Amino acid sequence: MADPDLQQNPRLNTVAPRPQRALLVAVDLSDRAAPLAPEFAEFAALARATGVVIVGEVIQKLPHVDPVTLVGSGKAREIAERAKELDADVLMVFNDLRPRQRINLEKAVPLPIVDRTMLILDIFAQHARSREGQLQVELAQLRYRQSNLIGSGIALSRLGGGVGTRGPGETKLEVDRRKIAARVTLLGRQLDEVRKQRATRRSGGGRDPYVALVGYTNVGKSSLLNRLAGTGGNAFVADQPFATLDPTLRRVYIGEGRSIRLADTVGFITALPKELINAFRATLEELDVADILLHVVDASNPDWPRQRASVETILGELHLADKTTLLVCNKIDRLDDAARAALPPDAILVSATANDGIDRLRAAIVARLDTLRSA
Ligand SMILES: Nc1nc2c(ncn2[C@@H]2O[C@H](COP(=O)(O)OP(=O)(O)OP(=O)(O)O)[C@@H](O)[C@H]2O)c(=O)[nH]1
Ligand SMILES: [Mg+2]
Missing domain, CATH: 3.40.50.300 (P-loop containing nucleotide triphosphate hydrolases)
Structure with missing residues (x-):
């Protein structure tokens, strides 16, 4: 990361004294074509791969996700209580979240929210080794934040800190947005450069199938x-x-x-x-x-x-x-x-x-x- 302002609050960047404790949440739409169980197991594996400890899970059966808070409002209160009991630091939400649902759920359950895409991006960030891979992942992370209005306060592993720490206030988000846009442009240019070099190397490859x-x-x-x-x-x-x-x-x-x-x-x-x-x-x-x-x-x-x-x-x-x-x-x-x-x-x-x-x-x-x- 070249821009230190895009990074997480340095206080939170210090090595965590214990692994983050995650509470998993899912809405089960009882879709027979796409049963929840295998995908939820996969979600838990993704969560573990980021290094968190899963302390509990809350699954609610609903015909549709709640447009306001994703889960029902009673369930949101229950999640807040469970999170407190289990001393959870982060909520990992299986279903796709609209920005509004994310904001409302965060109000009801005062914990950072990490969704499936953020988990996948986080694992990619941890595993990318080549310059091209790292640039690609950072670009993907920034684009995801842009389209989901997530501030840089959500720290993914490569930005330091654990998965998902508190989001910033509105004003910070505005500043972030301009910085993110500038960084996205820069990363795009750097990627073009790296790719040109790789294409040159590749054209020297053999003729084997x-x-x-x-x-x-x-x-x-x-x-x-x-x-x-x-x-x-x-x-x-x-x-x-x-x-x-x-x-x-x-x-x-x-x-x-x-x-x-x-x-x-x-x-x-x-x-x-x-x-x-x-x-x-x-x-x-x-x-x-x-x-x-x-x-x-x-x-x-x-x-x-x-x-x-x-x-x-x-x-x-x-x-x-x-x-x-x-x-x-x-x-x-x-x-x-x-x-x-x-x-x-x-x-x-x-x-x-x-x-x-x-x-x-x-x-x-x-x-x-x-x-x-x-x-
Ligand atoms: N029992 C068994 N395990 C296997 C076999 N092939 C691979 N594995 C195990 O499956 C796991 C994943 O293997 P990888 O080769 O890393 O799988 P991959 O498809 O390259 O995975 P990604 O790079 O993460 O997409 C490892 O623990 C392997 O040891 C097999 O033939 N039998
Ligand atoms: Mg592999």
Whole structure:
């Protein structure tokens, strides 16, 4: 962060004496097409990945969200009491919040509010390593604040402090808005510069076919890259959402004297914030030059069909829906024979960690490349 004024109150930036205590809140709309349970579990995983301790959860069933406070007003009072009892420091709200609902809920429950998008942005901020990645995340964070009227008082990890501390008053917000706009312009220019440099580097790359791993976050894309690349793999692997942010490219031998360039990419998630898609668009649209996409799913997660559909939606938004794609079902070491047999017949079954099916995957890539070449 170049502008110190955009940062959080320095008093709050000192190392927290204990992890932040989060109370999770959700409105359950009992939508049969999109049941709450799997998405709420994912939300909790996102919360934990930011380093908070979850001290409780409040879920309210409603036919519609309350236009004023999101939850009903009685529920808002109940949340305030629970938060006090549990000594919570931050409210993490699952559902999308309009600016007005955010302000009203913050009045009813005097705690900073962090929503799902802010969590995702926070994790991205913690994990971005490359200059381009860091610029992209900061741009996404600022754009999100701009469109949701959130002042810089909400400290996300890279700005120091924990996730979500008190927002500033109105006047500060006005000043912030001008500064944020100026910073957004500057970041945009810096990103253009970094991207030009990267494009120059990339054009020096080899002629081997280009294959990209895509898929939901935490399904094992980086593990597969490591397995396929052998000793040269060393991509970062972790059991947490968004371990990989920066694209990695490795040369991989696929047999018959042939190699490919294999790219690892940032994982996707349901309703990936549009600010992030826009900020990462340039990186993601590079997938357009891929000859084949390997769509990796975690077949051991009962929720994988939903995850697969989300990834396909995002690929569509990136105009990549028509790419040649192989479906790769990973983590089959966790499945019994019956569960394996129930997977789609065209899928390639593998386990990156148990080193199972990797030769089949190599052969499938070779075969598909041959089909493409003869087409
Ligand atoms: N049981 C099992 N676990 C696996 C397998 N492949 C990966 N994992 C685990 O799944 C977790 C996520 O693996 P990653 O390779 O980091 O997943 P990713 O898709 O790159 O995740 P992001 O970069 O966060 O999107 C790690 O804990 C891996 O050890 C597998 O075949 N079987
Ligand atoms: Mg990864």
